[in-house]
Amino acid sequence: MGVSYLKILVTGSTGQLGSALLNQLKDSGYKVKLTSRRKPDGIGHFEWIYSDLSSSEGVEEAVKDADVILHAATSPIKNSKSVEVSGFKELLKKAQHVKHFIYPSIVGIDEIPFNYYKLKLEAEELLKKSSIPHTIVRATQFHHFIDNLFLSKPFLKRYIVPGKFKCQSVDAGEFADHLIGLVDKEPQGRAEDFGGPDVMTLSEMAELKIKLNNEPNKVLSLSLTGKLYKSFSDGKNTNPARKMGEITFGEYLSKKIDC
DSSP, X not given: OOXXXXXXXXXXXXXXXXXXXHHHHTTSEEXXXXXXXXXXXXXXTOEEEEOBTTTTBTHHHHHTTOSEEEEOOOXXXXXXXIIIIXXXXXXXXXXXXXXXXXXXXXTTTTTSOOHHHHHHHHHHHHHHHSSSOEEEEEEOOXXXXXXXXXXXXXXSSEEEEOTTOEEOOBXXXXXXXXXXXXXXXXXXXXXXXBBOSOOXXXXXXXXXXXXXXXXXXXXXXXXXXXXXXXXXXXXXXXXXXXXXOOOOHHHHHHHHHHO
């Protein structure tokens, strides 16, 4: 990649996506600034500035000379509303000069009754209504997220999962590379989704992990009730028409074994 005069700000630079963006940008020709509550490891020559979206502390200083913002900051569990909505609103107020605001979002947030997703959808609307040139890209869940949330700890030699949940997990590094590829392009508004290469149920993913790791564990598949369970079982969090990633869940697991 050649030298670019654009200065990129990566928010949430210690998170999974932020870390992937940091790694991908190290060999680029971009000027890069990072911001987060904690200084990332191995930032090399990149500049880092402390900021906290939940309080807006440091946000103005972080964004003041950025040309492009890659907004990887997110908080699905703690202080979600203050980070995803109120803090995001303040960020947008201070980013009126930005040439391109790239917002990674999640497939299905407009169809799945989950509070965090509702906040992400609200943030999308805030960005759409702003005057800032932007691109919104929704991705399916990351491989590590599915693995850590559902398949990290078998109980009594059982992976207990809502087995009919459908997933189209994707590699965080591939999505990061896709986002960086948008930096020099014209803002697209709502861009097309970025999904993983395969749609699988959680039961199938658990069975695959057992097979690859040669584990003695079994899978106990639960059937649940309610709109949330139905929306995931119906695959509202997937987009089979947009199988953009190439690294499969099995390849992700195999790489973990090798490490």
